[in-house]
Amino acid sequence: MIRKKHSTETASRYDEMHGAGGRVREAWQPLAEALGAMSSQEYARRQDAAQSMLRDNGVTYNVYDEQDGQSRRWRLDILPFVIAPEEWEKLEAAVIQRARLADALLADIYGPQKLIADGVLPPHIVSGHPQFLRPLKGVEPPGGVHIHLYSVDLARMPDGGWKVLASRADSVSGIGYALENRIVVGQVFSDLFRDMHVQRLAAFFQSYRESVQGLAGPGRAVLLTPGPHNEAYFEHAFLSHYLDLTLVEGDDLVVHDDRVFLKTLHGLERVSVIFRRVDSDFCDPLELRSDSALGVPGLLQAVRAGNVVLANSLGASVVESPALDAYLHAVSHALLGEELVIPDIPTVWCGTEWGRQEALARIDRSILRGAFDSRPLFSRRSTARLGRELSAADKRAYKALLTRRGATQVTQDVVPLGGAPIFADGKLTQRPVSLRLFAAWTKNGYVVMPGGLARVAENETVRALSLQSGAVSKDVWVPTPGPVSTFSLLKQTREDVAIVRTGNSPPSRAMDNLFWLGRYSERADNLARVLRAVVQRLGEGAPADPAVHGFLAGLTESFLPARLPRKDGLLSDLRSLISDRTNFAGLPQILGCVRRTAWSARDRLSLDTWQTIHLMTEPDVLPPTNRPFDSAEALSSLDMLVRRSAAFAGHCAENMTRGPNWLFTDLGRRVERAQHLAWLVGRIAENGELAESERIRIGLEISSSVMTYRSRYMNIFHMAPLLDLLLLDETNPRSVAFQLIAAEKSLEELARLTPEGQGTAAVKFAANLRGLCVRPSLLDDLATDPASLKTYLAEVEIGAAGISDALTDAYFRHAIRRRTGSREE
Incomplete structure (x- = not known):
């Protein structure tokens, strides 16, 4: 039986699962009963099963500032975050209001700018924003819709209320990971998921896709990704599969006569819809960032001509500005005539004398952020230990920064995060949690995905959560008292369909990647077979016959670059080719090419094929370089690599049309x-x-x-x-x-x-x-x-x-x- 672990550190947090006196909240009771009947060993087994599914599916979230961060595995805690139906109604209304407000705000910012003219917004908050795209001033997007997908991050207050931490309106991320979490957790707790009548997500994704495509004319719908080095590339590939979109990079697209085309094997094919996952300022190197290698030259001209629908519209990041949070209540009154259902965390823009004085007065309970960037710059807890005052020097530095650059700064109060249940050390405990919810535009208004992405900290002291910083994700369950929709994007229809033997013409770049995937995988297999033959004859030392030794040495030398210095003969050569990750001609580098090329063509590979590539290219397939060469260990690794390479070739031969x-x-x-x-x-x-x-x-x-x-x-x-x-x-x-x-x-x-x-x-x-x-x-x-x-x-x-x-x-x-x-x- 799993028991709750009590902690004095969590006493001040809102406990999502337990109410007064430790009583389990009504919405959580079925989950609590299931956990109570489950041993710690059984829970651990299910958690391991979930991690195995994530690993086999190749789910990653790349992190730039870590060693080996490019292959960080997605972290999921299988205990779901449950939201009661009556509470969901309030959250749903708040997210819809926020999405409507953000869309109306963009329409004003890139249109008449009445908010500035009427004194509701300071001009600098718009004109000073680095992502305010002046080339799009006066350009109305198709259907007048700026925001097709919107997300908002929420924090629970100790009194049970909610506050908005941040919103995303430009290149919204997390929705694909939320769907992957649902698929995994729904399998791990399949009976509980059904018994709790948890709302499903497929209808939301269908509405999102069909509503955007309904704004466009004939042509291909694509999902534009920055490429495999982006932190959320798995999500991009996953969504392209799920939404039946062609995954493309900027190089795949070209603009002719103010129209966007996809470069395919059959030539140029018209693109009418771009589901965009590239930040706005990187989308067109001709008119925006000239150093961008991710965008499409001339894309803004196609947008101005109204020949392509971008979801979301370019320039939407201007409404993500923390500086806007200080004025959003007034903006809501001006544009919607409504009070905010859920307020923002208290925010002060430091671009006025009053704002700077107020920021100094809040110094002990606030955090300093860029007015146009949500990253924290200066906070009490970054310069002093908890419970101690800032030094005089710290205060002077704080004041000097506000005086020098106040218009580019805001202060935001530090708010506590609610506590979500998590299983740790064999017991239930709680950790700080934030909640990300998503809304999509439809012709009947915005709809909210009945679920979301919860992020849980690894320790009690964290006050700001991000996946980049290592937060653990959770699935979000919204039970409903009524029947649950059984709609699926994969469901069969009764309508007759035309029989076809080919799909849409694929992008040239994708085929280039597959061609090189074939080359690199065969190259790895060839080298592994050569090295295996050498190691088999090597045993625990050099062959007694000098002729055999010379022939084997000649085989290995053929694979070593001429400019690479050789140290200790055959053993050194083998260690270099098998384990040395700095040798660009060795197996580790070649397998890295296999993995990177396969990752670039991820949307073209079946799940079984990708899982085989994942196993074939795992870092632990080959022995490390930090210990002496061991022929038995090397032979075992090479045997495994040859078998997995054969499995990949078999998948290609038997499973690919x-x-x-x-x-x-x-x-x-x-x-x-x-x-x-x-x-x-x-x-x-x-x-x-x-x-x-x-x-x-x-x-x-x-x-x-x-x-x-x-x-x-x-x-x-x-x-x-x-x-x-x-x-x-x-x-x-x-x-x-x-x-x-x-x-x-x-x-x-x-x-x-x-x-x-x-x-x-x-x-x-x-x-x-x-x-x-x-x-x-x-x-x-x-x-x-x-x-x-x-x-x-x-x-x-x-x-x-x-x-x-x-x-x-x-x-x-x-x-x-x-x-x-x-x-x-």
Whole structure:
């Protein structure tokens, strides 16, 4: 049975779960009863199951200021945050009011600016805001709607009331993570979720998508992301899947004749709706930030022409300003004629003499923030320990800052956060919590998502929560006394639908990423097989036979950059290639390329495929560099990597439809394998001290062709049958001939799927290469004339690179980017 852990530190907080005398609040009673009947071990098992689902789904929230922050896993506490139905009605009304107010405020700021003319708002709060986009002054968005998705962060006061901490109206984040939390927690507590009649979220997402698309004319709807390095990229990829949108980056879009187009394999395709997750000032490098590599040149002109719907409209971050909080009650009266249902935390703008004096008077209970930025700048608790007064020097610095830059500062009272239940150390306790709720515009007004994203601190002293700072998330449950909607975005309809075998034409950049995913994954597999063959013969020390040692050393040296200094021979080389994360030619770097490229194409990969890539590229797959090289440990890691690489290849072969996604991934694999086989045969055929039979054995093992060779030739090892098997045998998936024929077929299929003539040159190049390199009559020359063999292998390597170039010329001209770790940059 799980018991509550009492703490004197939490006495002053509003306890979300317990009321007076420790009595469980009515809305929480079903959850409390379930927890009371659950052992700590069972709860821990469910928490572990949730974390496993998040890990398998690749749910992350990237953090910039951490080592390895780019792969931080999403943190979820499975104990939901419950909101009673009667309380939800008030919160729902407050969020709708806030969304209406923010939209009306933007209409005035970019329109007549009556609030400034009437003295309701100081001019500096608008004109001084860095994100006030003057090029959009006087531009009315389609339908007159500025804000299509809105969020508000709330804090519970000790008396049970609520205060607004902040709002988001520009690039709203968190909604996808809230949905992911719901999916996971709904599975972990499936019976409880059903018994409590928790409201579902799908109808909200449908309203959001369909309402925005209803404002536009014909054309593609896309979700614009800053890319895989953004902290919320998982959310962007997840939402694009869920909302059936094409995930794009700025480079995928182009503006012609004041219209936005998507660069696809079929050419340019009209875009009518952009669900935007790029901050406004980064969206157009021509008219906004010239240093932005995330936006679309000319996008503002398309907006001014009314040819594209942006959700949300550009420039919306101006209403997120903390300085506006000081005037929002007056703005609400002026624009809506209403009192705020939930007030903001007490805020003072320091741009007036009164404001500066008031800020000094509040110094012991307030925090200083930028007027246009919510990050804290100066607070009592940042300069003195709790319970002590500021020093005279601190006060002088505070006053000097206000005098010098008062117009860019606000003070906000520090408010306590309510306490949410959390399971820690085998007991129930509570931690500070804030609540983020979301509203979406519809033709019938704003609607609020019946749930949200709760964020819980890790300790009692935290007063401001953010996912960047390490807060733990919670699902938000809103029970209803009535029936629960069973609507799903995935539900079947009775309407007849047209049968199709292809989807929308994919973006060129996405196909470029899949092509390189195939190349990088095959490159990792090839290197792992070579290193495994070497380590197997190494044992606990160097091979006794100098000829074997020399051949193995030659194999590893081939993968080491010439400019990389070598220290201790073969063992050092192996450690560098297997574990050294600074060696750009080693396995850690190549697996990093696999992961990054797969992450960039996340929306094109099935869940099973992504989970396999995740397992294949986890940091702990390879041994660390901080301990001596251990051949047994290295061999175990390489075996695991080869198996997981094979699993990924199997997912691609068996689970991907034979459309562009598979074709480009497979082409990357064929190009890389052909080059690798040419290199491998060249190493085997070299005249060296090691006997030819032993070189052949090693080559067959690396190329995974041992069984096939033995079934045909027993243990008679000669060069001619090896050359036939690895170069010319069209039935061997590990032969050059197989790769070239497969590449030619894939290119032919791509040419069929794309506009006439687009891939003709690539098909011709592959056909000519196959004609030169796939002829049984070549065998005599290759087996008897070393010069002919050398020329042939060079033609294969150069020809495979030529296929890659021809593919780029035909399909990737819009998407060419420098690839780190590639052989062709």
